[in-house]
Amino acid sequence: MNDMQFTDRAVDQKETKIAAQGVNVHYGDAHAIKDVNVEIEDKTVTAFIGPSGCGKSTFLRCLNRMNDTIDICNVTGNILLDNEDIYDKRVDPVQLRAKVGMVFQKPNPFPKTIYDNVAYGPRIHGLAKNKADLDEIVEKALRRGAIWDEVKDRLDKPGTGLSGGQQQRLCIARAVATEPEVLLMDEPCSALDPIATAQVEELIDELRTRYSVVIVTHSMQQAARVSQKTAFFHLGTLVEFGHTGQIFTNPEDPRTESYITGRIG
Amino acid sequence: MPTLWLVVSLLVLSAAGFVFGRQRAMSSAEGNAKELHSLPSYYGHNVAFTTLIPALGALAIWLLVQPMFIENRVSGMIPAELVPEGSSLSLMMSDVRRVADGLDFAVDNGVLSGAEASAMDAANTDVRAFLAGIGVALGAEVSPEILVAAQTYRQMSNTGGILMTVLVAVLALAGFAWSYMQTHKDFRARNVVEKGVMSLLIFAASLAILTTIGIVLSMFFETINFFKLHNAADFFFGSTWAPNFRGDSELSILPLLWGTLYVSFIALLVAVPVGLFAAVYLSEYANNTVRSFAKPLLEILAGIPTIVYGLFALLTVGPLLVGTFGKGGFLGVEWMAGATSVLTAGVVMGIMLIPFVSSLSDDIINAVPQAMRDGSLGLGATKSETIRQVVLPAALPGIVGAVLLAASRAIGETMIVVMGAGAIAKFSGNPLESMTTITTRIVSQLTGDTDFASPETLVAFALGLSLFVLTLGLNVLALYIVRKYREQYE
């Protein structure tokens, strides 16, 4: 574990952004998530770790109701965002997803120009009053996505022409452009090379100042590097949740210890 | 038909070859199949194939070459100065064939003996009147040269037939004898048979190419003949279509092309929105239950023969439109005179193309990766925003390809326009008027009594070739676009 280093960061108590209470998820007959309770803090990076198929991605997709698009998926329990139940009947997932943005495993820029990729969210949500306004939003988002300098001269080129790492940062910029409060990232670096990964990780750390970031990752090193809080999932249950340093150095549950020492996973 | 009997006897001989070949192999191994190099049936097959295939091949080639050969020899007999102004050698040749057929007919019916037919002399017999007497009508008087040519034609055909039978029989028997003699327990029958089968497989595969060559050549030569009789510039750039069987026709493709494109345009106007929306709904919104009944039901529309659509246009949609836009109709206007119109044919063809467009688009929309949709939905886009702004633009090239394929279908469609579009060639923008199309004219120029030496008939081949080139071009382009599109997401 020598390659793991914990950045010395202040882990002062912050207000709760998302609170999940007794969440169960069924895929048809399969019980994918079993009674998960977790509180995700604002302006913090929370990492979900665990072996493949443990339900961490499924749980992440519950947080912005992306599971709604799958017919056989059934979610019960409460998930509160700023004390409002996002599974309330009155909530429109469309509005929810503007507040809870998502970045996916594989970079998925639309087959449009770089500019249109970023402007897509603001356009559909009607965030810009005019063209100048939109230009400003796009620039700001690309800057926050730490990709502005690389693409500012080719905003009218297709986003698919960028390298993998650039594409993923473009997708992050695209998610940021709608001014979300929470950013969900589903293994954002699994398709990237080490250099691109480092750039994205650095970016995630910067994003922490504005957003609550939840990241699902396969790599324990990555969780250790970028997150302040870590949740360990195993077979659909949340085994342990706590400060990253504590989870990695002094886990309470033997299953967590087995996983981080490489015995399961 | 003696050729039929020839084929039947070949088959019988070949079957016998199988039995004898197998027997001989077995007896050379003294009844012990293990002694043989190959399984016993391979020896039988070897004899059967060696008997049958060269003979059949020779028969096929002979049947193809003989007409060409005789045509050449006989047309050489007609002196050039005899070909009248405005006519052509091929016109004279069709007369020759007509006379020869007439003589054959007379001999078959016992009116003439074979010798009499060969000895007939134009100087002392009125051949035209004679043939008319037995029911063979001729367009012109028979000159001595034509009669002689016809007699030669007959004679050569007969000799050819005999020669062919002899050749085929000799080949079959020789094949039989040779392969039978070869049969021995050490003979590698399986390898030989497999080689033979392989060449048959290759031949079958190359038939596809032969068909294409056949299509192109059959239309190409007649088109050349057409351009000898008719000005090519008038065909491609003229503005009037007015065939006149007394000659001096104006035969231009442009008015027909206009009608064709107009009908196709209306068909696409119906089929593309309906088909596309149906595909979007089925692939993006519908649940499994809806999909599993709506999709096959829609596809029934594609399986209905075009004659049904033609009848539907002629007897249902046409009268319905007249009842709406015609005299004394529902709207009280008098815009439509008859049931056939561009709109009639276009709408019905559109209905036919709905499942074509929807199933192609369905495939194409499904090829757009789910990650695209997730990306858009994750940003808070609604489903329709995702479809309109992400999925459809991503699928656009494929959809364009599908529409081009549908257009090529529409352009080549025959029965619906023959029955629903009308017969008047004109440039008009009014969809309630009847207009005609390329396929309709091909049908009307080539049905009934046709004279393959007049430009009015030959123009159909030029039209056919144009149609072929047009649809082929569209198809190649569309398939290319669709393939490129698929590669992008693979």
Next chain:
Amino acid sequence: MSDTSKTSLLALSPRTKQRNAAEKRFRAYGVAAIAIGLLMLTVLVTNIFSRGTGAFQQTFVTVNVELLESKLDKKGNRDLEDIKKVTTFGYNPLIRDSVVAKVEELGIQTDLKAKDLGGILSKGAVGQLREFVIANPDKIGETIEFRFLAQSRVDGYLKGRVHRESIGNDKSISAEQLDLVDQLVDAGVIVKSFNMDFITGADASDQRPEAAGIGVAMLGSLSMMFVVLGLALPIGVAASIYLEEFAPKNRLTDIIEVNISNLAAVPSIVFGILGLAVFINYMHLPTSAPLVGGLVLTLMTLPTIIISTRAALKAVPPSIRDAALGVGASKMQAVFHHVLPLAAPGILTGTIIGLAQALGETAPLLLIGMVGFIASNAPETLADGLLAPNSAMPAQIYEWAKRADPAFYERAWGGIIILLVFLVTMNTLAVILRRRFERRW
């Protein structure tokens, strides 16, 4: 920039409402598109059945005909040659008198002349009578009950196609005749019943739509299907085996493949031109022969069969080939003994679908002369079936649709019902085959 952090999730913003409305509209377009498609199908099918079922029923008139010796066999010696000399013309009075007798027997008052009374029968009645007499010369002199076809206007009147208002200057029927028909229907002399002749019979001339049937054309279609099956299946399978299993990956193979996919999209009429130019003009095969039709349809169906056969061959996993090769089979044996039988259901399904396509095809048949004449006799021998001029079901339907008398339209729709019955059967068979033998590897 709007500050979304203050807004509650529980309240929909006006923009979201707008967007949701747009979403609903878009969805409605999709539903509408499906609905239009299904509506068209329903309209088409109901239209076919409502207008076509009439063809399966026909109006018949039952009368007693006295086979007068004085008219049919003046010499009284029952010599068949002499009886044959009496043309159908000579039978006219007998027919006429039989109707007159029937009317008198029922005590119906009418001002119609004998000629008009006889006019309610089909013009084919005399032919039917003459055939009977020639077949049974010994019956001359007796009075025999016959069931004749009513003429098409009477038939149309009973089926609701002909109305009193619409017969204004129709020379074939008058209002008085219709009055008579009404009375005869009441008396049970004129009845509508199932019409087997439509399914088994031959086409009839323009004057006798009531006698037209599709049976002979059905035989023509059948002969063509035999030709297609006999040629397209072996050639298609052979070509597919070569391309899928043996062909080296080279330019020529590429060309063949591109060729096949393009041939599948060539307009059918072009195949008709090919057939006309090659089979009829060049090879001098007989015009209108089902053999030629079959050859043309074979060329047309080949690409379909090749494409589906290749798909079926591709679906057989390579492990099967490896297993056969592993026990010492030659490649050819592996293909013919193992791959081909496993692919057979798929090949068969594709072939049936190709045949169904060919069965409904019309355009190429027009060019090789399979329309425009009356195929009056069913072929007697196999060679006749292939070489004698005949029509085919779709061509026969087209022919009827072109005729002037609307009575033929009913025939055309009826013909379509029969054609569709064949197509539905074939496609169902294909679906069943696919379900029954579908194998997931």
